[in-house]
Amino acid sequence: MSLEQFKNRNVGTQNYKMLDLGQSPTEGMDKFYQVAKRTFKGELFVGLWITMREMVNALFKDNMHTVKYPFEKMPISPRYRAIHDMLRLLESGHYRCIGCGLCEKICISNCITMDTRYDENQRKEVSEYTINFGRCIFCGYCAEVCPELAIVHGTRYETASEQRASFSLFEDMLTPIDKLNLQQEYDGFGAVSPNADENIKKTPLAY
Amino acid sequence: METTLVQNLPEVTAAGVIIKAIIILAVIAAIAGFGTYIERKILAFMQRRYGPLHVGPFGLLQLAADGIKLFTKEDIVPQNANALIFKVAPSITAATAFIALSAVPVFPDFTIPEWVPLLGGVFVPAIAADLNIGILFVLGMMAAGLYGPLLAGMAQANKWGIIGAARTAIQFLSYEVVTGLSILAPIMLVGSLSFVDFNNAQAGGISHWLIWQQPVAFVLFLIAGFAETNRTPFDLLEHEAEVVSGYATEYSGMRWGMFFIGEYANMITVSIIAAVVFLGGYSEVGIGWLTIILKVGFFFFLMLWVRASWPHIRPDQLMWLCWKVLMPIAVINVVITGIVMMV
Numbered sequence: 001m002s003l004e005q006f007k008n009r010n011v012g013t014q015n016y017k018m019l020d021l022g023q024s025p026t027e028g029m030d031k032f033y034q035v036a037k038r039t040f041k042g043e044l045f046v047g048l049w050i051t052m053r054e055m056v057n058a059l060f061k062d063n064m065h066t067v068k069y070p071f072e073k074m075p076i077s078p079r080y081r082a083i084h085d086m087l088r089l090l091e092s093g094h095y096r097c098i099g100c101g102l103c104e105k106i107c108i109s110n111c112i113t114m115d116t117r118y119d120e121n122q123r124k125e126v127s128e129y130t131i132n133f134g135r136c137i138f139c140g141y142c143a144e145v146c147p148e149l150a151i152v153h154g155t156r157y158e159t160a161s162e163q164r165a166s167f168s169l170f171e172d173m174l175t176p177i178d179k180l181n182l183q184q185e186y187d188g189f190g191a192v193s194p195n196a197d198e199n200i201k202k203t204p205l206a207y
Numbered sequence: 208m209e210t211t212l213v214q215n216l217p218e219v220t221a222a223g224v225i226i227k228a229i230i231i232l233a234v235i236a237a238i239a240g241f242g243t244y245i246e247r248k249i250l251a252f253m254q255r256r257y258g259p260l261h262v263g264p265f266g267l268l269q270l271a272a273d274g275i276k277l278f279t280k281e282d283i284v285p286q287n288a289n290a291l292i293f294k295v296a297p298s299i300t301a302a303t304a305f306i307a308l309s310a311v312p313v314f315p316d317f318t319i320p321e322w323v324p325l326l327g328g329v330f331v332p333a334i335a336a337d338l339n340i341g342i343l344f345v346l347g348m349m350a351a352g353l354y355g356p357l358l359a360g361m362a363q364a365n366k367w368g369i370i371g372a373a374r375t376a377i378q379f380l381s382y383e384v385v386t387g388l389s390i391l392a393p394i395m396l397v398g399s400l401s402f403v404d405f406n407n408a409q410a411g412g413i414s415h416w417l418i419w420q421q422p423v424a425f426v427l428f429l430i431a432g433f434a435e436t437n438r439t440p441f442d443l444l445e446h447e448a449e450v451v452s453g454y455a456t457e458y459s460g461m462r463w464g465m466f467f468i469g470e471y472a473n474m475i476t477v478s479i480i481a482a483v484v485f486l487g488g489y490s491e492v493g494i495g496w497l498t499i500i501l502k503v504g505f506f507f508f509l510m511l512w513v514r515a516s517w518p519h520i521r522p523d524q525l526m527w528l529c530w531k532v533l534m535p536i537a538v539i540n541v542v543i544t545g546i547v548m549m550v
Contacts, residue, residue: 035532047516051253058255065255 075194076155078187081138083167084131085154085186086174093177096150099124103142103151111135112142129170133159143186152186219332226319226326227335231308239471240270246511253515280460285363288457292362297462300355300469307348308472309335311479312402312489312499333489340400345480346386349435349473353379355466356437356444360454371453374443377522381529382434382441388537389427392544393417393484406488418485423540425485427533429509432477434525437470439514443522478506 025031057063067074076082087096099116115128143152151173159167167173175183244259244267251258259266284290312333321327338344353375360372394400396417397408409415418425434441445453455466482488482502489499520528 044517048512051512051516054255055249055252058252063255064257066257068257068260 076157077193078191079193080155080157081140081143081153082157083133083154083159084142084173085152086129086170087150087152087183087185088175088177088180090180090183093180095126095174096148097126097129098148098150099126100147102145102147106141106145108139108141109135109137126170130165131168131173133168134164149186154186218330219337220329222326222329223331224335226329227331228309230331231313231335232305235305235308235313235472235475236468238475239468240274242471242474242507243273243467244270245507246514249508249511250515253512277461277464282460282462283457285365285457287364289362289364292358293457294462296355296359296362297458297465297469298355299358300352301465301472302469303348303352303355304469304472304476307345307352307476310338310341310344310348310402311476312406312483313479334402337403338401341402342390342394342400342405342480342484345476346390349476350379350383350386352469352473355469356454359458359466360444363454363457365457367451367456368454370450371444371456374450374522375454377526378434378437378441378443381526382431385427385529385533385537386431386435388534388541389424389431390484391537392424392541393421395541395544395548396420402483402488405484406490409487410490413487416485416487421485421540421544423536425481427537427540428481428485430533431529432481433510433513434529436473436477436510438474438510440517440519441525442519443525446519474507474510475503478503478510481506 025034058065088094089096099114101114101116104112104114111132111134113128113130113132114126116124117127119125138153140153146152154173156167161167247269248258248266259269262268262272284293313335317331319326319329319331334341356375357372357379360368360370360375362368393405397405399405399408405417409417433439437444443453445455450456455463458466479499482499486502487498488502489496
């Protein structure tokens with residue numbers, strides 16, 4: 001299917017299906033019949049019935065749309081890019097970051113700052129690691145480029161804070177050592193949401 | 208004509224009328240405020256939302272929060288506005304709404320107990336001013352209430368206000384003829400313009416209600432009543448999607464609040480008129496006060512229900528509807544009623 005077919009906006013030659021709306025009356029009597037028919041058709045009462053039905057649904061069948069946000073929270077998509085987390089190795093508990101500097105290099109808003117040094121075993125150690133969340137645009141490149149799955153996007157999307165520097169230190173983002181067993185892997189950019197099957201049925205595929 | 212009211216009521220004194228007026232002012236103003244809460248809740252439920260929820264139990268104290276906001280907001284008179292008319296206009300709406308309520312039976316009559324100092328034994332009537340032309344007076348007062356939006360819109364030097372004022376004139380020219388003609392047929396049947404006579408004429412139970420004899424007049428009056436109170440199918444004056452806020456664009460704080468109170472008082476008035484004229488009023492012996500509250504509550508709910516359900520119409524459609532459809536139907540209804548009465 002070529003693209004030109006969809007760029008053609010000429011109604012006359014395209015294969016549109018025209019709805020049969022009948023003809024508008026021109027004679028006085030026909031106009032009167034139309035008004036009378038529309039008046040007594042009862043469509044207004046259909047409208048009234050629908051709002052009443054929705055009200056009954058909402059009140060008695062627990063079908064409210066509202067999420068009482070600070071008290072209730074919707075599950076977020078696994079692809080969601082919130083404040084970063086620094087993950088640990090599950091076996092040793094040591095942080096995964098090897099100080100390669102790829103995230104700092106790829107960051108398009110230059111918000112990652114890191115400093116490394118050699119420790120006593122001649123291994124690279126992250127001596128300083130901050131993300132300036134005033135600059136971060138949450139593009140996710142750092143998580144995508146990380147070879148060790150060390151820096152990932154977490155689930156903390158409530159980022160209002162008193163200090164601009166909140167969340168931004170390495171220690172703030174690192175998984176607490178006592179919560180290591182709760183650490184969750186980042187599903188990443190290709191991850192499908194848990195209810196993807198339901199959603200995909202509703203996708204219009206006619207195009 | 209049978210009457211169930213006790214005829215030897217105590218004499219109505221000036222003190223009783225003044226107390227009644229104060230009661231009407233206080234209670235209706237409170238109900239008008241409560242009405243905004245009810246409206247928000249019902250509209251929210253019909254859209255499957257919760258409405259006000261967090262201020263107080265079930266969001267009830269939202270009223271107090273709104274009141275504080277209205278009272279403490281800065282009162283701005285815009286540049287180039289006609290300051291005097293701009294300031295007077297909201298009180299016209301509020302005042303006429305409450306004046307109209309003075310001739311309407313609002314609460315049951317009672318006598319203040321003897322042990323109350325100063326006022327003991329004063330009889331407080333159901334109607335503050337029991338005029339024998341009650342219906343004419345109420346309709347006239349509610350019609351005069353439209354001077355509020357008209358003057359407000361023209362005084363504020365704002366194009367949306369001007370459009371709102373023009374629409375007020377259109378609306379006024381449209382519905383007023385239907386209001387009068389539709390209620391003329393019940394007046395012919397009862398033979399009186401007094402609300403008390405209307406109430407007594409329907410005293411024989413549900414089968415005596417005038418809605419069974421005058422269903423057409425009832426529907427016409429409801430339509431005209433919606434237009435009279437600027438409720439949704441006909442809320443042309445301040446329709447937000449089209450004219451920002453129409454005649455109320457430049458108003459803030461308590462002046463805007465007075466428009467609001469006037470509108471809700473008018474809704475209550477129209478509900479009471481519809482309940483008394485067509486649905487038997489408070490004529491049920493013993494539980495009349497309860498049934499009138501239920502009837503008025505039904506009409507109030509109907510107004511909110513309609514607002515949640517129906518789109519509103521254009522000004523020219525309103526004029527077309529009122530002059531070309533409703534007025535002929537009303538006239539035919541009056542003629543047929545007259546013929547039936549003569550035969």
